[in-house]
Amino acid sequence: MSQYTLPDMPYDYAALEPAITGEILELHHSKHHAAYVKGANDTLDRLAEVRDKGDFSGLVGLEKTYAFNLSGHVLHTIFWQNLSPDGGDRPDGELGDSIVEHFGSFEAFQKQLTTATATVQGSGWGVLAWEPLGRRLIVEQVYDHHGNVGMSSTPLLVFDAWEHAYYLQYKNVRPDYVEKLWSLINWNDVIARFDAARA
Numbered sequence: 001m002s003q004y005t006l007p008d009m010p011y012d013y014a015a016l017e018p019a020i021t022g023e024i025l026e027l028h029h030s031k032h033h034a035a036y037v038k039g040a041n042d043t044l045d046r047l048a049e050v051r052d053k054g055d056f057s058g059l060v061g062l063e064k065t066y067a068f069n070l071s072g073h074v075l076h077t078i079f080w081q082n083l084s085p086d087g088g089d090r091p092d093g094e095l096g097d098s099i100v101e102h103f104g105s106f107e108a109f110q111k112q113l114t115t116a117t118a119t120v121q122g123s124g125w126g127v128l129a130w131e132p133l134g135r136r137l138i139v140e141q142v143y144d145h146h147g148n149v150g151m152s153s154t155p156l157l158v159f160d161a162w163e164h165a166y167y168l169q170y171k172n173v174r175p176d177y178v179e180k181l182w183s184l185i186n187w188n189d190v191i192a193r194f195d196a197a198r199a
């Protein structure tokens, strides 16, 4: 029984053009995201087999594989919803105030998240997250889908820095792709996540 399913996109594959081409978005969702969903489901099946057989010798690899694929599924699901053809600008209200409180200014936050995304070594993500212990917003630079992450944090806004997210269009110039992402942000979605995380 599959535990995870690939969500439908909230918009057409071509809806984010010209910032992100329909070809990239279709491959990204229907191939890459789909592979993480399948990987997470397959690994749960393998873990069930391990328990049935009572042979846990391969557990280390399975735990890593599960964390990788589950995190990939979660981050991509958020990523699609964080973006919108009608996105851009900047948030006001409590999220806007909280960004200023915890980063000094919107510009400083924007610079930190842009740099975190653009400078990931290899594959990863730049993430704005809510950290409930300190009750504050933080930026995290995530490796693969799950490395370099504080255990408590809840992702609110995620920028995919894997080459599959931009290479067909932006080649090796990741900073240009990151710059375009800012024009696509669905702040209403980010605000809803911010409110839910704090509640």
Ligand SMILES: [Fe+2]
Binding pocket: 028, 032, 076, 160, 162, 164, 165
């Ligand atoms: Fe991706």
